Amino acid sequence: MKTKLIQIIYDMRTQPVIAWVTVIGTALSIFLIMTVVMMQQVGIMSFAPESHRDRMLYGMFLHKQSLENENDNRSAGLSYESAKKLYGELDGVEEISYQYTDLDRYDAKGTTGGKFTVDTRQTDDGFWRVFDHKLLDGRYYDADEVAAKRRVAVLSEATARKLFGGENAVGQHFELDHNDYEVIGVVANSSILASMAYGEVFVPADYDKEWTTGMGPFMAAMLIKEGVKFDDIRRQVKTRYAEYDSEIKSEGMKTVYHESPFDQEVINTGHRGSNITPDTSSSRMMRYIIYAILLIVPAINLSSMLHSRLRRRVSEIGVRRAFGCTRARIITDIVAENLVVTVVGGMIGFALGIVFAQCYDGLYTDPTGTAARPALSMLLNWRIIGIAFGSCFILNIISAAVPAWQAGRLNPVEAINAK
Amino acid sequence: MSLIELNGISKVYRTKEIETTALENVNLSVEQGEFLSIMGPSGCGKSTLLNIIGLLDKPTEGTVRLIDTDCNRLGDNAMSHFRNTNLGFVFQSFHLIPSLDVASNVELPLAYRGGMSAAERRERVDEVLERLGISHRKKHFPTQLSGGQCQRVAIARAIVGRPSIVLADEPTGNLDSKMGAEVMSLLHSLNADDGITIVMVTHNEAQAQQTDRIVRFFDGRVIS
Amino acid sequence: MKRKLIQQMRNEWRSNLWMTVELVIVGVVIWGVFTVFASIAHLHQPPVGVDFNDIYFGNVGVVSKNASTYKEYPDTVHSIYTDLETLIANLRTNPYVENVGTGNNAIPYNFNYNGMSLNTYVADTVQAYIGNQRMMDADMVRTLRLTGFNGETSEQLAEMVSEGKWLISTYDRSYYVNDPAKWVGKEAWIGRDTTDVVQIGVLINGIRRADYEPVFNGTLVMSYPWRVWFPNELAVRVKPGKGREFLASVQADDLEFGNVYVSNLQSIENRKTIAHRDVITLVRNLSACAAFVLIAVFLGFLGSFWYRTQQRIPELALRKVNGATDTDLFRRSISEGLILLCVATPFIVGIAALLSDLPDDLGLTLPAWLMWSMIPVTLVLLALMICGGIWLPARKAMKINPAAALKDQ
Known part of the structure; x- marks a missing residue:
């Protein structure tokens, strides 16, 4: 191995331009692949408080169409009632949370005086079971409090500090959107990248809120039992849609089904069209x-x-063949040697990718367009590293295949005498 | 039984336009322990013959038997294996691998042989380098060596796998007479002390005279 | 000399073949990226019917009755409506404010689509107009400076809205209405209820939802029945260029009165940026991709020609000895690269032709000239990268000292 490395370094040093082109090319390629992969992975990988993204389904939107005129359409989020009708108590669902689809940006004012805007998430009590926020102090609101529309709030740690300074937040009162709220719990800060669970202030959702019949700000976030297929859930939802159709027939309307509930991959595309199938x-x-x-x-x-580099080593290949190296060995040696170079370039590219993701925050945005930087621990997971090395490997194979094969086919006599 | 037995060897090179006969009906047998020189003018086919004996090239016609093996029947991998265990090569222009140091160059044949640990290989390399008097150059690269030293390294590489046959293609061709003489005496000692059979192509009449037998070539045919 | 060059290139056919393949792939990618850029630029059509310079907006909210901060009204004269009126009146006293209007879904760049259908008789047949519903009071019409299709001023339009008339706009594509101009002055009913009748004022220039909306279906400006519907949006037009001064001068008290408050007061530019973020992201990602493949071409040509120059040092030296000038050698290297580009060009064009149906499948209507005009752009970029890559090796070739090079040989 050491001999191989020395040989590679020697080889690279004799042809610096080609070596640089190789390393920079690889690094750039892996860097960009990493960036694309990270952007994708951050959107679908599980991390607290969305620790079960692979088991999450989101029932969103309602699209109604006139029975007489297919160009007469109404579509929006769900009302609490319709969300329950379409997604409530499905078989195979472990927990369900009825929550507002979007965050509300409300003004908040605490004992520290200043007014500032907070990302407010309005949910029911199921929210705390579907997502795993880390409770630092106090408690979560329960079903009774949601039903009674109690003005209680759970704050993120940072918001609690901003509202009350160093004081213990639980039990304190603050003003949120011109209403008085009592703090009952404090949770750990969550990343904005957890697009469905993130929030700075959590309050019971107003389940009476409805835009028009069946439509409102709600969605249903469902944690599916392990082993249950998403299509089983969708099949049940389709039946619910059919039932709902018969209910709204009197309005002269029917529903249009858009493959809801959506999995994390759909959520990650930033799908927000209530009248289109993702x-x-x-x-x-x-x-x-x-x-x-x-x-x-x-x-x-x-x-x-690689071809250029090998052309300078033709006679070496001939000599190796003379001393008993098989064709296959020539090929595997070249591929292995190239892999070393690719991995070095790949590691540079990977490091660049990580540094870039940490320094440039335009890459990761939540659906409202707020920029966010993923934590280092999120990026350094086995999957992303695995994909990085997998990419190096593929890059190596496709770049080395032809030159290595050609080298293996060299006639030893001609090779030895080649200059 | 001869160690090397060539029967009715012909070699014809064909390109689109021309057909060149490099060897025509060559019969040759070399006994175990013999030191044979092949002489002849440039382009007479002596190197082609050496390559055929070395299993680097295949004859158009005729049979090659080396050490009781019908080499015509060997596949590519079997030939590689055969070369590795039974043959050693010394070239006119040394053909050391510039990116490897002396020890790694010498180790090359062993690297392609299974069943030897790195320590064993290193031991064998040290032994050979010691014997050829170049162990102090072990860590040097070929570009740091003189021509004579390079050829010693090349000979070390040729014998490190303990082959029965060493094929030398004008081993002194690129050396001055003093170094050439040193290399020749080295080859003679390998022949005499280790019983290695040597087939050497040379232009040097004096060196050829020192060997057991001279085969002369002209236009692809053995003339004496 | 020319023939010899091609002969020499044939000897390097394998490497040249790969470089040509690379040029074709990269060429197609660049063409695709620039076609997308061009189509985005082509699509760019701001909501022309309004003037967004110097506009600030906020959400109008009401303190709920059971909130502790709720202020009871002493009589029936006062209500949230009077609170809002006072709030607006207070805002108008700000020296930087020109006008204040209220509405609902009046301000674009929010991606709401509130479809609403109107029906009327045109030459004895029922026609329906389906447009994006935007509710505005007369001051909102003034504030946003809506313009009439036939040159009506926003003051005239505001007048109509205050009379309760509705305005409909032109559109790119509609389902039923052939000529919305025929609707002007007519009575139309809302949805299926023929008794719910409104008067159509005039035709206005449409308000698009964003600058990059592929198909615009029309706007329906609904006059806002004051004191019946409570608005959720408030827009402020400030004096030209006085936005920063305005924001600095607005106190928290100015944005609250009684039980009514305005939150999130911000420039329309904010919302515009967010609304266009997907386009910006697309442009950014595609630019990165294009830059990457162009760099790849650069590096590829740099490496390959460096190697070739090294291989050909004796040959180049010989040429020099025989009287070739530095520029000759330089030109020779460059033309070798450009010949490869010429070989790649028909393939790039061919693949582009095959892909040119794709936008149709995606529902985009791109004019053909736009796609084809990106081919020369692509070729120029590729040529630049090729020349850039060959530049260094070619310079190296020029610097060869013939005597030394031939002696080495």
């Missing part, structure tokens, strides 16, 4: 095309660089 396959396709371009274009370069 299209994950085209965004997935786009991503694969980007990966392919990010791999193939540099691979062509790396391949010609």
Whole structure:
């Protein structure tokens, strides 16, 4: 191994331009792949308080269409009633939370005096069971308090400090959107990247809020039991839609089903159209095309660089063959040697990707467009690292395949005498 | 039984336009322990013959038997294995690998042989380097060595796998006469002390005269 | 010389083939990216019917009755409506304020689509107009400076709105109405209820939801029945360029009166930025992708030609000895790269032709000239990258000292 490394370094030093092109090309490729992968992964990987993203389904939106005129459409979020009708008590659902789809930005004022805007999430009590916020002090609100529309609030740690300074927040009162609220609990801060669970202030949702019949600010966030297929849930929801159809027939309306409830992949596309069926396959396709371009274009370069490097080592290959190296060994040696170079470039690219994600916050945005930086611990997970190395490996294989194969096919006599 | 037995060897190179006969009906047998020189003018086919004996090239016609093995029947991998265990090569222009140090260059044949630990390999390399008097150059790279030293390293590489046959293609061709003489005496000692069979292609009449037998070539044919 | 160059390129066919393949892939990617950019630029059509310079807006909220901060009204004269009127009147006293209007879904860039259908008889057949409903009071019409399709001023439009008339706009595509101009002055009923009748004022310029809306279906400005519906939006027009002074001068007290308050007072630019973030993100990501593949071309040509120059040092030295000038050698290297680009061009064009149906499948209508005009842009960029990549090796070739090079040989 050490011999191999010395040989690689020697080889690179004799052809510095080609070596630089190889390393920079690899690093750039892996850096961009990492950036795309991280952006995608941060959107679908599980982390507290959304620790079970792989088991989450979100029932969102209601789309009604006139029975007479298909251009007469109404679509919006759900009301509490319709959310319950469409998603309540489905088989295979472990916990369900009825919550407002969007955060509300409200003014808040505490004992520290100043007024500032807080991201307010309005939920029922199920929210605390679906998502795993970390309770630092006090308690969560319960079903009775939600039903009674009690003005109680759970604050994030940072908001509690902002409202009350160093004082113990639980039991204190503060003004939220011109209403008086009592603090009953404090939870750990959550990342804005947890787009469904994040909040600075959590208050019981007003379940009477309704825009028009069946429509309102609600959605249903469901934690599915382990082993239950998402399609089983969707099949039940379809039946509920049919039931709902018969209910609104008298209004001259019917529903249009858009494959709700949505999984995390749909949520990650930032899907917010209440009257369109989310299209994950085209965004997935786009991503694969980007990966392919990010791999193939540099691979062509790396391949010609490797080819150039090998052309200078033809006689070496001949000598090795003379001393009993098989064709297969020549090929695997070249691929392995190239892998070392690719991995070095890949590590540079990976490091760049991490640094970039930490320094530049325009990459990750929540659906409202607020920028966020993912924590380092989120990026350094086995999956992202695995994909990075997997990409290096693929890049290596496609760039080394042709030159290595050609080298393996060299006639030893001609190779030895080649200059 | 001869160690090397060539029967009716012909080699014809074909390109689109021309057909060149490099060897024509060559019969040759070399006994165990023999030191043979092949002589002849440039382009007479002596190197081609050496390559065929070395299993680096295949004859168009004829059979090659080395150490009781019908080499015509060997597949590519089997040939590689055969070369690795039974043959050693010394080239005119040394063909040391510039990116490897002396020890790694010498170790090369052992690297392609299974069943030897790194320590064993290193031990064998040290032993050979010691014997050829170049162990002090072990960590040096080929570019830091003189021509004579390079050829010693090349010979070390050729014998480190303990082959029965060493094939030398003008081993002194790139050396001055003093260094050439040193290399020749080294080859003679390998032949005499270790019983290695040596087939050497040379232009040097004097060096050829020192060997057991001279085969002369002209236009692809053995003339004496 | 030319023939020899091509002969030499044939000898390097394998490497040249790969570089051509790379040029084709990169060319197609660049073409695709620039076509998207061009189509975005082509799509760019701000909500023309309004003037958003110097506009600030906020949400209007009401303190709920069971809140502890709720202030009881002493009589029936006072209500949240009078509170709002006072709040607006107070705002108007701000020296930087020109006008204040209220409405509901009046301000674009929020992606709401409140469809509403109106029906009327046009030449004895029932026609329906379906548009995005925007509720405004007369002052909102003035504040946003709505304009009439036939040149009516916003003052005239505000007048109509205050009379309770509704305004409909032109559109890109509609389902039923062939000529909305025929609706002007007519009575129309809302939805299916023929008794719920409104008067159509005039035709206005449409208000798009954002600057990059592919298809615009029309706007329906609904006059706002004051004191019947409570608005949820408030817009302020400040004196030209006085936005910062305005924000600095507004006190928390100015935004509250009685049980009514205004929150999130901000420039329309904020909302515009958020609304266009997906477009910005797309442009950014595609730019990164394009830059990357262009760098790849640069690096590829740099590496390959560096190697070739090294291989050809004796040859180049010989040429120099025989009288070739530095510029000759330089030109020779560059033309080698550009010949590869010429070979790649038909393939790029061919693939582009195959892909040109794609926007249709995605529901985008892109004019053909727009797609084709991106081909020369692509070729120029590729040529620049090729020249950039070859530049260093070519310079190295020029610097060869023929005597030394030939001696080495």
